[in-house]
Amino acid sequence: MTPPDRLMTARPRLLLGLASVAVAFAAADTYVVVLALPDMMESAGIPIDQLQRGAPIVSGFLLGYVAMLPLIGRMADLRGRVPVLVGSLVLFAAGSLVTAAAYDLPSLVFGRFLQGVGGGGLVPATLALVADLYPVDRRGVPLGVVSAVQELGSVIGPLYGAVILAVSDWRVIFAVNLVVGLVLAAAIRNLRFGPKPQENRPDPCGLGPNRTPPIRRWATLDWGGLVLLLVGAAAAALVVLQPTSLVIDVTWGQLFIPVTGSGRWLSPLGLAAIVAAVLFLVRCGTARRPLVDLRGWWAAALSADLPGALFLGAALGGVILAFATADPRVEVFAPQGWWYLLAALVATAVFIWHLRTDDAPLVPRGALRRTPAWGALLVSFFVGAALIAALIDIPIFARTTVYSDSQLLAALVLVRFLVALPVGAVVGGYLTRTVSAGAVAAAGMVLAAFAFVLMSRWDLTSLSAWPATIPLVVGGFGFGLALAPVNAAVLAATDSDVHGLAGAGVVVSRMMGMLVGVSALTTIGLRRYYAEAGDLPPPLQVCGGSTTRCDAFDHLLQEAGIAQEQTVFAGAAVCALVAAVLALVLFRAAETRALPSRPWVNP
Numbered sequence: 058m059t060p061p062d063r064l065m066t067a068r069p070r071l072l073l074g075l076a077s078v079a080v081a082f083a084a085a086d087t088y089v090v091v092l093a094l095p096d097m098m099e100s101a102g103i104p105i106d107q108l109q110r111g112a113p114i115v116s117g118f119l120l121g122y123v124a125m126l127p128l129i130g131r132m133a134d135l136r137g138r139v140p141v142l143v144g145s146l147v148l149f150a151a152g153s154l155v156t157a158a159a160y161d162l163p164s165l166v167f168g169r170f171l172q173g174v175g176g177g178g179l180v181p182a183t184l185a186l187v188a189d190l191y192p193v194d195r196r197g198v199p200l201g202v203v204s205a206v207q208e209l210g211s212v213i214g215p216l217y218g219a220v221i222l223a224v225s226d227w228r229v230i231f232a233v234n235l236v237v238g239l240v241l242a243a244a245i246r247n248l249r250f251g252p253k254p255q256e257n258r259p260d261p262c263g264l265g266p267n268r269t270p271p272i273r274r275w276a277t278l279d280w281g282g283l284v285l286l287l288v289g290a291a292a293a294a295l296v297v298l299q300p301t302s303l304v305i306d307v308t309w310g311q312l313f314i315p316v317t318g319s320g321r322w323l324s325p326l327g328l329a330a331i332v333a334a335v336l337f338l339v340r341c342g343t344a345r346r347p348l349v350d351l352r353g354w355w356a357a358a359l360s361a362d363l364p365g366a367l368f369l370g371a372a373l374g375g376v377i378l379a380f381a382t383a384d385p386r387v388e389v390f391a392p393q394g395w396w397y398l399l400a401a402l403v404a405t406a407v408f409i410w411h412l413r414t415d416d417a418p419l420v421p422r423g424a425l426r427r428t429p430a431w432g433a434l435l436v437s438f439f440v441g442a443a444l445i446a447a448l449i450d451i452p453i454f455a456r457t458t459v460y461s462d463s464q465l466l467a468a469l470v471l472v473r474f475l476v477a478l479p480v481g482a483v484v485g486g487y488l489t490r491t492v493s494a495g496a497v498a499a500a501g502m503v504l505a506a507f508a509f510v511l512m513s514r515w516d517l518t519s520l521s522a523w524p525a526t527i528p529l530v531v532g533g534f535g536f537g538l539a540l541a542p543v544n545a546a547v548l549a550a551t552d553s554d555v556h557g558l559a560g561a562g563v564v565v566s567r568m569m570g571m572l573v574g575v576s577a578l579t580t581i582g583l584r585r586y587y588a589e590a591g592d593l594p595p596p597l598q599v600c601g602g603s604t605t606r607c608d609a610f611d612h613l614l615q616e617a618g619i620a621q622e623q624t625v626f627a628g629a630a631v632c633a634l635v636a637a638v639l640a641l642v643l644f645r646a647a648e649t650r651a652l653p654s655r656p657w658v659n660p
Contacts, residue, residue, distance in 0.1 A: 069190050072248050073199065073223070076142055076183040076433015077206045079241045083149060083176030084210025086234055087122075089218035090115065091167075094226040101162045107147075108160075116378060117166035121152075123171025123568045124374045128173070128358065128366035130181035130561025131419055134554050136357040138189060141182040141557070143246045144354070149175030150238030157231035158297040160321075170232075177564070180207070184560035187546045193649060194490065196545055204540035205479035212475045281341045282348040289333030296327045365419035367407035373565065375401025380572040411645070423554045425562070431496075433547035433559075433645025434566040436498065439636035440543070441570025443505060444536055446473055446578055446629030448571075451512075451529070454622045459521045471528055473531040481537020485503035486545075493547075495644030501538030502637035508532030509630035513623045517616070535633075539640070544648035574632060578625045585624040589617035 090097070098104075098111040133141040159165040188200045221230050295303070295312075299321075303309045315323040322331065341347040342355075358366075368582025379397035412418045425431045436558070455470040481501065488497045511528035519525050545561060551559040 058369050072139070073190060074246065075241060075245050075248070076179070077203050078188055079142065079245075080179050080183050080203060080609035081148055081206035081210045081213070081235070083172075083179050083341055084207045085214035085217055085519045086119065086153075086176060086210075087150075088211050088214030089230055092218040092222060095167060095223070096227040100160070101165055102495075103162065103515030105320065113166045114169055118169040118176075119377050119568070120174040120374050121170040121175075123377060123565055124370035125172075125174045125366070126177045126181065126420060126561040126565050127279075127369055127558065128361055128363065129178035130185075130559075131555075131605060132354075132357050132559040133178075133182040133185055135360050138182045138557070139248075142186075143242045145175045145178030145182065146238045146242035146245070147175070148178070150235050150242065153234035153238060157228045157235065157538070158294065160297055160299075160602045164297075168231075169215060175238075176283035180564050181557045181560035184237060184544055184548065184563075185556035188315075188553065193549050195484040196490030196548060197541055197649060198483070199486070200544045200548075201489070201541035203484045204482035204486070204544065208475070208478040208482060208540070209535060212472060218451070230367045244299070248261035269553055271327050273533055279340070279344050279346055280350050282337060282344060285333050285337040285340055289337055291328050292333060295326065296584050310600070313369070360417070362415060362419040365408060365411045365415060368404055368411055368625075369419065371404035372393075372408055372603055373569070374655060375399075376569060376572060376574055377536070391649035393488045396633070400445060421555060421560065424551060424558065427550040427646065428552035429546045429644050429647035430559065432503045432639065433543050433550070434562050436636050436640045436643065437543055437566040438573075439632050439639065440502065440536070440565035442507075442574025442577070443502070443509070443629045443632035443636060444567075445472070445534060445571040445574045446509070446584045446625055446632075447536075449575060450578075450622055450625045450629075454512075454515065454619070455520055457618045457622065458515075458517050458519070470520060470529070473529040477533030478537040481534035482540045483537075484534075485538040486541035488538075489542050489545050489649050493644065494546040494649045495641045498539040498542040498546075498640035498644065499637040500628065501535045502633045502640065503546040504535030504538065506535075506633035506637065507531050507631060508535060509626045512631065513622065513626040515626075518621060539636070542640070542644070542649070545649040546644045549647050549649050572580060574629075578628045582621040582625040582627050584623035586617050589620045593630040 094114060097114060103113075129141060129145065138153055149172055152168050152173070152175055154168075155171060156165060156168030159168050183203055184200070187196055187203060191199055212241070218230055219231070220226075299313065304313050311323050312326045313321075315321070316325065316328065317323055321327055338351065341351040365504045375397045379394040379401070412420060425434070428535060451471050452468050453473060455466070455468075460466040460470070485497050508528040508531045512532075515525065547559045547563055548556055607636045
């Protein structure tokens with residue numbers, strides 16, 4: 058019998074291609090902010106020497122990306138993959154618009170939060186779409202491609218941001234995001250493919266009974282909602298942009314003066330924008346054919362267990378805020394980190410109680426009962442714990458040693474690692490068709506561990522010689538090799554009606570592994586640094602009687618910093634080996650290979 062993917066027309070492949078482009082673009086946005094952050098802070102009135110005050114710009118994106126991911130993944134199971142892809146892209150575009158127009162820190166953080174929610178929702182929906190379009194034994198390559206384009210964003214993002222910042226303002230980056238997000242949403246929404254299915258045939262992609270999105274004709278367009286949207290958007294744009302010619306005008310300037318207090322949104326224009334937004338939401342909730350089907354999305358959110366998602370989101374958010382707002386070079390937690398963790402612990406307890414008592418919980422009972430399903434979450438956690446050491450500590454090591462005068466050159470050292478990641482992802486997906494997922498993932502993590510062992514032997518001048526490229530390329534390739542098998546294992550071990558949730562779980566587990574990993578490895582590294590620094594002779598003795606620090610003493614401190622990074626790399630090697638062993642043991646029952654009894658014969 059002809060496998061389903063052989064019967065597919067070009068349009069389902071085009072759908073998956075557009076979804077992959079969306080994933081890559083959202084991933085690129087995750088990294089582009091690294092270069093734009095100083096300019097964004099300056100626009101928000103934050104001095105560049107107070108970098109920690111700008112941390113919410115980054116943590117806001119992470120919070121939206123991770124905390125809402127389980128809910129969006131579950132909604133992709135209940136409402137359909139395509140509606141969630143389109144909705145995520147629209148939300149990502151809306152966040153880009155808010156970020157581009159932001160004038161202070163709260164508006165920047167809110168925009169980045171919306172971008173995180175939208176960008177994060179693309180990943181589980183796309184993974185579930187692969188499972189819908191391909192049989193179990195042929196998912197490896199498309200999963201590898203999706204993983205590859207996601208990791209490719211980490212390479213393209215900084216380069217794309219650098220090009221725009223070289224010729225224009227940081228806001229242009231998010232203006233481009235707005236346009237691309239809307240174009241991709243429109244393209245996916247209007248994509249039509251395939252013949253009409255049989256009656257009562259499942260429609261996991263969410264394209265409706267004819268697998269064709271309904272066409273909204275001008276006669277049925279909600280003109281009232283459109284007018285409210287345009288009026289609100291125009292008023293909000295004026296509030297944010299504050300055109301000088303209007304502000305200084307004797308008549309029009311009155312619209313920009315706050316009625317009370319000093320906030321921009323308390324001006325007549327700001328209040329008009331707020332009223333228009335409220336009326337638009339009411340219209341969307343009551344109109345027969347609204348511009349945005351809020352009733353449908355609200356019903357889907359309730360069906361997906363919105364209360365449970367909020368409990369889990371609070372737990373994940375507490376962990377994110379505890380770790381992501383800390384400076385990994387000098388501290389494990391943010392100053393208020395323990396309070397965040399306490400809140401996360403309480404929210405976790407409430408979430409577990411909710412899962413046990415609710416009739417239709419966020420995670421359906423038995424959804425992850427098979428060993429490869431929950432095992433994929435565990436493997437993904439340790440993959441993230443090891444991966445974060447490369448992403449953070451390779452640039453730090455480069456800055457500590459040969460590139461002490463250039464942050465850019467230090468960051469470019471990581472590119473050698475990142476370029477090998479998508480290559481490994483595609484190869485890993487291909488191998489998964491003929492080799493067990495556990496063996497492929499284990500091999501990849503063993504390569505990553507070997508690379509970290511080599512890195513733990515780097516010294517003061519290692520990065521200035523070509524052999525340093527070997528562990529960078531091998532490590533990136535190894536991590537890439539493990540990505541597709543993990544996704545393939547969790548999709549093969551779960552039912553189709555929870556594939557969105559399962560894909561979200563893998564992503565959340567990896568992100569949590571990154572946050573916990575950076576904390577644990579930083580703790581170990583700092584202990585090594587303080588031990589090395591504590592054994593140093595006093596500056597007076599090293600510097601020949603001088604009371605000030607000299608180059609010789611600075612060199613000793615540099616050696617202590619190198620010892621710290623060597624310890625971090627060694628710890629990352631242990632995490633990688635743990636992931637390899639777990640993959641080999643827990644993925645034994647995950648059948649992702651092509652079965653000999655089901656050969657495809659070209660008719």
